[in-house]
Structures are given as structure tokens and as C-alpha cells.
Amino acid sequence: MKKIALKAGVTAVALTLASSHVVAQEDSARSMEKVVITGSNIKRLDVETATPVEILRREDITRLGVNSVKEALETLTSSTGALSDIGGSNSFASGASAVSLRNLGKQSTLVLLNSRRVxxxxxxxxxxxxxxLDSLPIDAIERIEVLRNGGSSIYGSDAVAGVINIITRSDFQGVQASAxxxxxxxxxxxxxxKASITAGFGDWVNDKYNVLANVEVFKRGEVLWRDVVDxxxxxxxxxxxxxxxxxxLMFGNLGAPSTxxxxxxxxGQGAVPGCATVNSAGLCVYDRFSRFEAVPKADRVNGLLSAKFDLGGGTExxxxxxxxxxKTSxxxxxxxxxxTNPNAIWGDPRTGGGKSFIxxxxxxxxxxNTTGEDVEFRYRFADAPSYQDATSDQYRVLGGVKGNWRSFDWESAAGVMGSKTKLRSAGAISDSGFKQQVGDYNNFDPDTFSVRDPNFFNRGYQIGKVNSPEVLNSLFPVNxxxxxxxxYFVDAKLTGEVGKIADRAINIAAGAELRHEKFKIMPTDNLLQGDIVGYGSATANASRSTQAAFAEVSLPVTSTLDVTAAARIDKFPxxxxxxxxxxxxxxxxxPAxxxxxxLESGFRAPNLTESAxxxxxxxxNGVVDLKRCPQARALADALRAQSDALPDSDPNKALGLARADTVEGNECAAGVPSVVRNNPNLKPExxxxxxxxxVIEPVKNTNFSLDYWRIERKDEIGIKTTAELLAAEADQAPGxxxxxxxxxDKTFxxxxxxxxxxxAGALTSxxxxxxxxxxxxTSGVDVSANTRFNTGIGRLDLGANATYLLELKNFSSSLNRYGDNLAGRYGYSKTVANVTAALKTGDFSNSLRLIYQSKTALNGDYFDETYTAAGCADLGWSADECRIKAYGRLDWNVSYTGVRDLTVSMFVRNITNRRPPLDLRDFDSAGGVIPQNTADVTGRSVRITAEYKFR
Incomplete structure (x- = not known):
């Protein structure tokens, strides 16, 4: 009992601190209950286990001032960049947000809701x-448990980099509203x-049941760069x-307009009549920043209903x-x-052949055109529909029973879950629509490159005039x-004591799981037909059934040594x-x-888009054909030499130079269709x-932990790049x-x-x-330190968490070895840390939180030469600009509970209004026009929250 009481004292400190490293319950009375902690199926009295687990409790989440589960998980020092609905419009999965741990990707981190998959x-x-993550309600959360190493032995596939288990509230009574x-x-x-309402009724002890309902509504407004670019x-x-x-200056201070x-x-002629804004050169200009989006509009509704009933006899x-x-708009x-735009290159999925928009x-x-000759034309289809809407519905319904039998606890559940997503966009050109409404761009004189259609751009679509919806929908169809x-799933497990070593209980857990899944992705017909200029397509239509069995045993070898062994067998088709x-x-x-x-092994089974x-x-684009590019460059050099020898008045001079560019572009910067299909012979990662x-507790209410971790992942599923295929063309399978x-041959x-x-003939696919x-x-160190003590004005909690990245290396198939250590390179800070101080004084609670990231270089792996020191110098960037400086941000939260049943909080993010460090690579790689970091223009922000409980 002394040991348990001591551990309760250690972890009571940690549990009250934001993002604290904890493994126990908050008070000594509760610590006497057996609980299950993420990373194990065995219930324990002493929950200080061998596996490091980090916990965010409800009060921690409030102090963080976050609006979503995504934002909460981003505060973890082990969390690394992943997809966000804010910047995901160009991804294949627009309208969603994900999490990644340890830099191993979003599908290597398993997310659970109440210990089961979603x-x-x-x-x-x-x-x-x-x-x-956007489909999960944050106001219904009791705590988030983060297993910071793999969990495949307990949870199966995908639990490679870690497991995030979101636990919702239970045994709640009354009605609580929050805004x-x-x-x-x-x-x-x-x-x-954001607003939510939570209602619960039924006293579990007296009424033998409890029902909880939560509804949460989230709204985020759109922000365009024109409004904030200055x-x-x-x-x-x-x-x-x-x-x-x-x-x-014609539209603001910053943000150059476009011709x-x-x-x-x-x-050579000037602006088309009807232009509203003309620059000093007499050209019509457009404020492109008025359509560059910084933050998309988002609307979400999340609902949760849970219930439990005591059936008597220890069964529930x-x-x-x-x-x-x-919906993200x-x-x-x-x-x-x-x-003079470069040709748009894409392809036809039906034939596998390439297509080119000239x-x-x-x-x-x-x-x-009053010049009497063909003239360069610059235009923006400002009357076109131009949007992308991602709408998704997600659900999970389950039911089960649990109880006890002799010295064992048992539980079984069955359920169904699913997701439906509709992604629709407009604004891209239809190949067939353009030929119908504008003209056939492929019908041109090969000698003069002049379009042969005399009505080109004078058909259904009229330049600068009011065009009918029918014409616009034909030219810019929805896709x-x-x-x-x-x-569908069924699971069952059994846990309990099977024996003793001296007076120490040997506990086991065993269970099984059956799962069936179906996955279908279907593009619109115009994508399947290759009709949308510049767009590819992706399809999937598959199903599979999987089975799993797992077992775990906890052996108290001595009074001070506990050993746990676990294994899980998963069978995928x-x-x-x-x-x-x-x-x-x-x-x-x-005791201190x-x-x-x-030590463990994990795996990720190929998903249905990879194997089925x-x-x-x-x-x-930009493909170098190793079998034709050297010859093309030699021919281009000869053509240029011949053209340079001709007088400027000779029309063959311009034609020769133009052909030289075409020859070199065709073979040294080619556009090649790429078709990637599933592979039924894939192995699991x-x-x-x-x-x-x-873990050490030198004095009461003070603890410190340090954990070294190392992960090596093999057989990662991916594709060979076109460059890799061409470099070893002789070794490739036919086709x-x-x-x-x-x-x-159109080049030679x-x-x-x-x-x-x-x-060799020209590349076709x-x-x-x-x-x-x-x-x-990858490897690194996690550090956590926490302490609590009373001051003259109240209780002060101090906590710190840090992750230090020692190594991150990717294997290079071309070098047949690992590349450079990316720790400290672009996107991979060596140190990420959080420091928190919370003071409770009467009806007020104040907390300060410092977030820190160490500096990084701008370059990545060994092949990334553009942003090395020499590359930056070539770009005209100074040594100081050729890195991202270390950054620290200070947040403050204050809560007041002086009015009965009412809690009012104010969270100030970035109270010093400090800018994030300059990141020239981010800006440059996006084209050097559109800013990429919204935190740069958000600055200090304030969040006001009111929460009232009705009695």
C-alpha cells in the first residue's frame, strides 16, 4: 500500500500539468481502482508501466486554448507535420486533417476513440x-492518451509510430453548454x-444506468490574402x-497585380476595351491576391451519444x-x-496516352486583334466558376456487453462505421469544352505555329463579355x-488473474477481432475520360476481411521488477x-x-488502395529521357548555331530557334503519363x-523522466520515380x-x-x-519534468516536456545506403519543447505556456542542392536567410469560476505578438508569389470561452 500511495503522489503532480507525462489517476482514492492505460489490455492498480504514455486531460485542453482535436494534438512535442484542411486543397484528400508522430506519416499513427478504431x-x-481528426468532437473529450511508441502487439496494423486514444466523458449528469x-x-x-451542449442523465450508482449526449458546432470564416498580405x-x-x-499599390501596399x-x-496592342485598371504601361492588370486563399471556410457538426446499463450480476x-x-469550402x-504559357501536359486514363494543351x-x-498578325494574348477567366467543396459524413455505431466471470473481466462488442466524402470543384478547363466554345488548339500550321481556326476565341465563349451559364459550364465543368x-467489426477479450508469484498476481489478457472493410473511390466521368486539362485521376474499388488474435501477460518477477510480454497475430488476405x-x-x-x-515489432498492412x-x-513533368536527351541537346545546339548565322530578316532564323527549344523541351523536359496500379504481392511494412x-521522484510532488527511443521501418510502400525507372530501363519488366x-518520331x-x-522512340508513358x-x-529522446508546491497566494504547477531528435534517415535506392541525417534539416527541428506554469488563486487560474522549436537549415537530404549554402548564394540569399531561426511563442490562459456553475476563460495565443521566423524556402518553392504561413499574419489572437452547467 505504501508503494501505491507513493505512485499516486508522483502522478497526481503530473496529471495537473498541460501536456504532462503521466501514468496514474489524480487522487489516491481513485488510484486504488484498476484501470486500463493505452498500450495494454491488462487492468492495473499501479499504472506506472514500462511503456511511456502521455496524457492530456480535459483541464489541460482548456489551458491550451485549442478549437479542435487537430490543434490539441499539434501541441505534443512528438507530433510532426501532417495534412490540414487549411492547406490541403491541392491534396488527393482535401477537406480533412491528420496527425503524424515521429515523422513517420499519417497512416503510421493509429487513432482510437474509446479504445476502438474509427x-x-x-x-x-x-x-x-x-x-x-476534424470528425471528432473536442468538447466531449475527458482525456487523450498518447502511446509514444508502437502498439501493433496490442492494436494491430498502423500502430507503428504511436497510438492516440481519445477517451470521452462518462458518468456525466446534468446539462452543460459551452461557447x-x-x-x-x-x-x-x-x-x-464553436459551441456545444452536453447532457447526461442517470446516476450509475443509484439508477444503474447513464446516458450521455454531446453536440458540437464549429465554424471558421474564410480569409483571402488580399485582406492580410500587407x-x-x-x-x-x-x-x-x-x-x-x-x-x-493599385490594390494595396503589397501583392503585385498580374497582366x-x-x-x-x-x-503590342494594349488592353482589351473595358478594362477597369490599367498600369503605367497601358496594360490591363488584375488583383490576383483577391483570389489567393489563406484560410478556407469550414463548417462542422459533430455528435456523440453513449449509454451504459447495469444488467445485474456484474454484467453491463x-x-x-x-x-x-x-464541409470545407x-x-x-x-x-x-x-x-506563351508552357503547354499543359496530362493524360487519358482510358488509353494511358499523353495529352497536351497548347x-x-x-x-x-x-x-x-487590329495588328494584322497573330498576337500574344493574356487573359484571366474571371467569369468562370472557381471553387472546391469537400463534404464528408462519418459515423460509428457499436454495442456490447461486459462483465466478470470468476477472477476474469470480459468484454465483447460489435459495430459498423463508415465515411462518405464528396469532393467537387470547378474552374479547370475541359478539353472538349474548350474545343467547342473556343476552338481547336491542336489545329495549327506546324511551320508558323499559327492556329488555323479563324474563329479561335470567337465562338461560344466571348472575351470580356457576359457568357451564358451553359457556355461556362461547358468550358469549366464540375469534376x-x-x-x-x-x-464492420466484432471483438472480444478476457482479462484477469491466473496465478501468483509469491503474493504477486500474474495477470493476462487475451482476445480476438474480426473485421470486414469496403473502400470505393470513383472520379467523375470527365476525369475518367481525361477531359479536364492538367488533371489526373485515382480510383479504388475493393474489399477484404481480416482476423486477429492477441494475448498479453504481466509477470511480477520480484516485488520491484515487472515484465510484460504481448503478441498479436493479424491475418490479411x-x-x-x-x-x-x-x-x-x-x-x-x-520507491523514488x-x-x-x-522492445517490440510492428507492422502496417498494405491498405486497399495499395494492394487491391x-x-x-x-x-x-520535366522528365529527362536518358536515351534521347543528349541527342536532342546536340541537335538543338546545331539548330541554334545555324539560326545565329542567319540575318535577322530571315524568317527561318526565328523558326530555327523555336524548333531548337521544342526539340530540347520534348526530350529533356518531357511530360510523361504515369499510371500506378495496386500490387497484390506487396509485403507489410x-x-x-x-x-x-x-522515472525519478527525488522529493514529494516532483518528478522527472527521460526515455530514449529508436524506430527502424523497412519495406515501406511507395513507387519508383520516373527518373529511377529510366536510370535502370534495361532492368524493367516489359511494358x-x-x-x-x-x-x-516528332522530334527527329x-x-x-x-x-x-x-x-529509341519517344517516351509515351x-x-x-x-x-x-x-x-x-529515426531515434531521439523524450524528457519530462513536473513539480507542484504551494505559494503564499496559491498552488503553483510547473511542467516541461521536450523531444530531441537524434537521427532521421531515409534509405536511398540509388545510393544503396541511407542518406544524410535530417535532424536539424528543413522541416525537422532537433528540439521541440513546451514549458508550462499554472497558478491557482481562489476563483482564478492562470497559466503560461512557452512553445519552442530549434533552428533548422533550409536544405533537406543529400540530393537537395537548391537550398544549400551555395544554392542560397546563387539565389541571392544571405547566410542568415539560408536557415530558419529558432522560435519561441508565449501563450496565456486565465479562467474565472467565481459565479456558481459558470466558468469564463480567456486564452491569448502569442501574447508578445512575435512573428514566426522567415522561411524563404517555403515561399520560393510555392512559386514566390503566394505567402504560405498564416501565423505570420495572424499574430496575437484571443479566445473567449464561457461554460455553464445547468442544475
Missing amino acids: APYALADYNEVFTN SYDQSVKNEQFKTK DINPGYGKQFSAVAPGSG YSYPGNLI AFGEALYSHT YTSAFNTYGS YQYLPATHPL GYDGKITQ GFKAHTSPKLAAIWKAT FALRGT QSSKFAFD TTHMGTVGF TIGRADLSA TAAERQTYGVT TNGSFLNVARTK
């Missing part, structure tokens, strides 16, 4: 299937509103002309229903047309995807049963000091991981690389092929499948 988002992000409003002080356009870091304006001081405008420009029935509806930039000059026959996932073992031990050397460690019926059609560390017949004549030694091609290894 349905994945119904659109895969290319091949990644993940849980949409919050979050707004930037710097730019009021950034605002979020407040971006001035450092960007020093390097990028689009946001240089005074660049947007791709409405109603457009004829270069329980049920749960979860439903969410989310993206504003898209209007499509542009420019005669931007043409406005012909001399067009009524707007998108419909995704649907359905999963198409490959042998996979066993995931785990061994963990904790040695409590003294414990050593702990784990699916296909993805995309396009690789496997992981070996281990942890070792200690992997498609080439045209030499007789159909027969004589030129003879002269330059061209023996690459065909591949998902493969086990990669490996990753």
Missing part, C-alpha cells in the same frame, strides 16, 4: 489512408466560433518582387453512436490563358470524386499471418526511482523499435516504360536520327505499381 477518411491522400470565439487581434478576418514579414519582400514594398487579367491584354451493456458532418484562383496566339482574324468506406511481439519491463529500484524499457483493385493516373529510460515507334527526322544516333521500396530509421 473509420478512415473516405478519400486516400494518393496512397495514404488516415483518420480525419467560444477566437479572433486575431492583428487581422480580425481570422476568426473561429502584414507579412517584410523579409519576404526583400527577395520576392510579388510582395516587395509598393508592389500592389493575366480580365478582359485581358493583346501584347453499453452502446455508442458517433456522427459528424464536415475552398476559393480557387481563376484560370489563366497566355500564348496555348495559341490570338489569330489576326479575331475582331479584337471531382466520391469516396465511401464501410467497416494475400499474405501470411503476421505476428507482432512486444517485451517490456520496469524495475522500481527504489524506476528504470523501464521496451485501384489505379492512379498522373503526369510527370515492418518496424522494429525500442525504448529505455527512467513498364512505353515508347513510340521511331517512324512516328530520319536523317537526324542517323546523324545523332537516335535508336510509365506503368508501375506500388512496391516495397524504402526504409526509414
Whole structure:
């Protein structure tokens, strides 16, 4: 009893601190109950286990001032960048948010709700299937338990980098309403509103039942860059002309306008009549920043209903229903047309062949063209529909019973869960619609490159005029995807004591799980037909059934040494049963000091988009054809030399130079269709991981822990790039690389092929499948320190958590070895830390939280030469600009409970209004026009929350 009382004292401190590292209950009375902690199926009295678990309690989440589960998980030091609905409009899974731990990706972190899986988002992000965090209600959460190493031995596939178990409230009685409003002080356009109501009735002790219902509504407003671009870091304006001081004076201070405008420009002639804004050169300009979106509009409704009933005799029935509806509405930039734009390259999924959209000059026959010759035309389709809406419905319904039999507790449940997502967008050009409403861009004179259609841009669509909805819908049709996932499951488990070692109980857990899933992703017909210019497509239609059995035993070898062994066997169709073992031990050397460690193996089974019926059609641009590019460059050099020798008055000079560019572009910067299909022969990704560390309590109410972790993942599922395939073309299976017949060569004549030694036809496509091609290894240290003591004015809690990344390396198949250590490189800070101080004084609670990230270089792995020191110098960036400086942010939260049943809180994020550090790479890689970091213009923000409990 003394040991248990001591551990309760240790963990009572930690549980009250934001993001604290905890493994026990908050008071000594509750610590006497057996509980199950994430990472084990065995109930324990002493919950200080060998496996490091981090817990965010309800009061911690309040102090964090977050509006969603996604924001809460981003505060973890082990959390690394993952998909967000805010910046995900260009992903295959727009409208969703995910989490990643240990830099291992969003589908290597398993998310649970009340210790059971939730349905994945119904659109895969290319091949990644993940849980949409936006579908989970934050106000219904009691706590979040984070297992910071793998959990495949307990939970099966996907639990590679860690497990996040979201536990909802239980035994709640009464009605509680909550509302919050979050707004930037710097730019009021950034605002979020959230409201919820929670109701519970039935006293579990007296009434033998309890029912809980929660409904949560979330709304976020849209923010466009035009409204906030003037407040971006001035450092960007020093390097990028689009946001240089005074660049947007016609529409603001920053944000240069574009000559791709409405109603457009004829270069050499001037603005098209009807232009509202003309620059000093007489060209029509358009405020493109008015359509660049910083934050999309979002609307969400989440609902949770749970109930439990005492059936007598120690048996309990329980049920749960979860439903969410989310909609993210993206504003898209209007499509542009420019005669000198590079050709748009894409392909036809039906044939696997490539397609090319050629931007043409406005012909001399067009009524707007008064020059008497073809003229360069710049235009923006500002009358087109241009948007993307992602709407998703997700649900989970389950029911079960649990009870006890002799010395065992048992539990069984069955349920169904699913997700339906509808993604629709408009604004991209239809190939067939353009030919109908504008003209056939492929019908041109090969010698002069002049379009042959005299009515080009003078058909159904009229430049700068009012066009009918029928014309616009034909030219810019709606396209998108419909995704649907359905999963059914049955599970059962048994836990209890099977014997003793001396007077110490040996506990076991065993169980089984059956699961069936169906996954379908279907593009609209125009995507399937390759009719949307520049767009690929992805399809999936598959199902499978899986089975699993698991067992776990806890052996109290001595009074101070506890060893736990666990294993789980998962059987997926198409490959042998996979066993995931785990061994963990904790040695409590003294009442104040414990050593702990784990060794385990994990795995991720190929998902249905990787192993079952699916296909993805995309396009690789800028491809260098190793068999034709050297010859093309030699021919281009010869053509240029011949042209340079001609007088400027000779029309063949311009034609020769133009052909030289075309020859080189065709073979040294080619656009090649890429078809990737599922692979039924994939192996699971496997992981070996281990942890070792200690926990110490030098004095009462003060503790410190340190854990070293290491993870190595093999057989990672991915694809070989086009460059990799071409580098080893002779080794590829027939049909992997498609080439045209030499007789159909459009680059070289027969004589030129003879002269330059061209023996291979032009690239037409690459065909591949998902493969086990990669490996990753990573290691680091997690540190946690907590203390609590009374001051003269109240109780003060201090806590600190930090993750130090020692190593992160990706295997290079071309080098046949691991690449550089990415710790401290772009995107991978070595140190991430949080420090919290909370003071309780009467009816007031105040807390301060410091968030810290260490500096990083701008370059990535060994092949990333653009942003090395030499690369930055070539770009004109200083050594100081060629890195991301360390950053710290200070937040403050205050709560007041002086009015009965009412809690009012104010959270101030970034109280010092400090900018995030300059990130020139982020801006540059996005094109050097659109800012990427909304935190830069959000600055300080305030969140007010009121919570009232009705009695």
C-alpha cells in the first residue's frame, strides 16, 4: 500500500500539468481502482508501466486554448507535420486533417476513440489512408492518451509510430453548454466560433444506468490574402518582387497585380476595351491576391451519444453512436490563358496516352486583334466558376456487453462505421469544352505555329463579355470524386488473474477481432475520360476481411521488477499471418526511482488502395529521357548555331530557334503519363523499435523522466520515380516504360536520327505499381519534468516536456545506403519543447505556456542542392536567410469560476505578438508569389470561452 500511495503522489503532480507525462489517476482514492492505460489490455492498480504514455486531460485542453482535436494534438512535442484542411486543397484528400508522430506519416499513427478504431477518411491522400481528426468532437473529450511508441502487439496494423486514444466523458449528469470565439487581434478576418451542449442523465450508482449526449458546432470564416498580405514579414519582400514594398499599390501596399487579367491584354496592342485598371504601361492588370486563399471556410457538426446499463450480476451493456458532418469550402484562383504559357501536359486514363494543351496566339482574324498578325494574348477567366467543396459524413455505431466471470473481466462488442466524402470543384478547363466554345488548339500550321481556326476565341465563349451559364459550364465543368468506406467489426477479450508469484498476481489478457472493410473511390466521368486539362485521376474499388488474435501477460518477477510480454497475430488476405511481439519491463529500484524499457515489432498492412483493385493516373513533368536527351541537346545546339548565322530578316532564323527549344523541351523536359496500379504481392511494412529510460521522484510532488527511443521501418510502400525507372530501363519488366515507334518520331527526322544516333522512340508513358521500396530509421529522446508546491497566494504547477531528435534517415535506392541525417534539416527541428506554469488563486487560474522549436537549415537530404549554402548564394540569399531561426511563442490562459456553475476563460495565443521566423524556402518553392504561413499574419489572437452547467 505504501508503494501505491507513493505512485499516486508522483502522478497526481503530473496529471495537473498541460501536456504532462503521466501514468496514474489524480487522487489516491481513485488510484486504488484498476484501470486500463493505452498500450495494454491488462487492468492495473499501479499504472506506472514500462511503456511511456502521455496524457492530456480535459483541464489541460482548456489551458491550451485549442478549437479542435487537430490543434490539441499539434501541441505534443512528438507530433510532426501532417495534412490540414487549411492547406490541403491541392491534396488527393482535401477537406480533412491528420496527425503524424515521429515523422513517420499519417497512416503510421493509429487513432482510437474509446479504445476502438474509427473509420478512415473516405478519400486516400494518393496512397495514404488516415483518420480525419476534424470528425471528432473536442468538447466531449475527458482525456487523450498518447502511446509514444508502437502498439501493433496490442492494436494491430498502423500502430507503428504511436497510438492516440481519445477517451470521452462518462458518468456525466446534468446539462452543460459551452461557447467560444477566437479572433486575431492583428487581422480580425481570422476568426473561429464553436459551441456545444452536453447532457447526461442517470446516476450509475443509484439508477444503474447513464446516458450521455454531446453536440458540437464549429465554424471558421474564410480569409483571402488580399485582406492580410500587407502584414507579412517584410523579409519576404526583400527577395520576392510579388510582395516587395509598393508592389500592389493599385490594390494595396503589397501583392503585385498580374497582366493575366480580365478582359485581358493583346501584347503590342494594349488592353482589351473595358478594362477597369490599367498600369503605367497601358496594360490591363488584375488583383490576383483577391483570389489567393489563406484560410478556407469550414463548417462542422459533430455528435456523440453513449449509454451504459447495469444488467445485474456484474454484467453491463453499453452502446455508442458517433456522427459528424464536415464541409470545407475552398476559393480557387481563376484560370489563366497566355500564348506563351508552357503547354499543359496530362493524360487519358482510358488509353494511358499523353495529352497536351497548347496555348495559341490570338489569330489576326479575331475582331479584337487590329495588328494584322497573330498576337500574344493574356487573359484571366474571371467569369468562370472557381471553387472546391469537400463534404464528408462519418459515423460509428457499436454495442456490447461486459462483465466478470470468476477472477476474469470480459468484454465483447460489435459495430459498423463508415465515411462518405464528396469532393467537387470547378474552374479547370475541359478539353472538349474548350474545343467547342473556343476552338481547336491542336489545329495549327506546324511551320508558323499559327492556329488555323479563324474563329479561335470567337465562338461560344466571348472575351470580356457576359457568357451564358451553359457556355461556362461547358468550358469549366464540375469534376471531382466520391469516396465511401464501410467497416464492420466484432471483438472480444478476457482479462484477469491466473496465478501468483509469491503474493504477486500474474495477470493476462487475451482476445480476438474480426473485421470486414469496403473502400470505393470513383472520379467523375470527365476525369475518367481525361477531359479536364492538367488533371489526373485515382480510383479504388475493393474489399477484404481480416482476423486477429492477441494475448498479453504481466509477470511480477520480484516485488520491484515487472515484465510484460504481448503478441498479436493479424491475418490479411494475400499474405501470411503476421505476428507482432512486444517485451517490456520496469524495475522500481527504489520507491523514488524506476528504470523501464521496451522492445517490440510492428507492422502496417498494405491498405486497399495499395494492394487491391485501384489505379492512379498522373503526369510527370520535366522528365529527362536518358536515351534521347543528349541527342536532342546536340541537335538543338546545331539548330541554334545555324539560326545565329542567319540575318535577322530571315524568317527561318526565328523558326530555327523555336524548333531548337521544342526539340530540347520534348526530350529533356518531357511530360510523361504515369499510371500506378495496386500490387497484390506487396509485403507489410515492418518496424522494429525500442525504448529505455527512467522515472525519478527525488522529493514529494516532483518528478522527472527521460526515455530514449529508436524506430527502424523497412519495406515501406511507395513507387519508383520516373527518373529511377529510366536510370535502370534495361532492368524493367516489359511494358513498364512505353515508347513510340521511331517512324512516328516528332522530334527527329530520319536523317537526324542517323546523324545523332537516335535508336529509341519517344517516351509515351510509365506503368508501375506500388512496391516495397524504402526504409526509414529515426531515434531521439523524450524528457519530462513536473513539480507542484504551494505559494503564499496559491498552488503553483510547473511542467516541461521536450523531444530531441537524434537521427532521421531515409534509405536511398540509388545510393544503396541511407542518406544524410535530417535532424536539424528543413522541416525537422532537433528540439521541440513546451514549458508550462499554472497558478491557482481562489476563483482564478492562470497559466503560461512557452512553445519552442530549434533552428533548422533550409536544405533537406543529400540530393537537395537548391537550398544549400551555395544554392542560397546563387539565389541571392544571405547566410542568415539560408536557415530558419529558432522560435519561441508565449501563450496565456486565465479562467474565472467565481459565479456558481459558470466558468469564463480567456486564452491569448502569442501574447508578445512575435512573428514566426522567415522561411524563404517555403515561399520560393510555392512559386514566390503566394505567402504560405498564416501565423505570420495572424499574430496575437484571443479566445473567449464561457461554460455553464445547468442544475
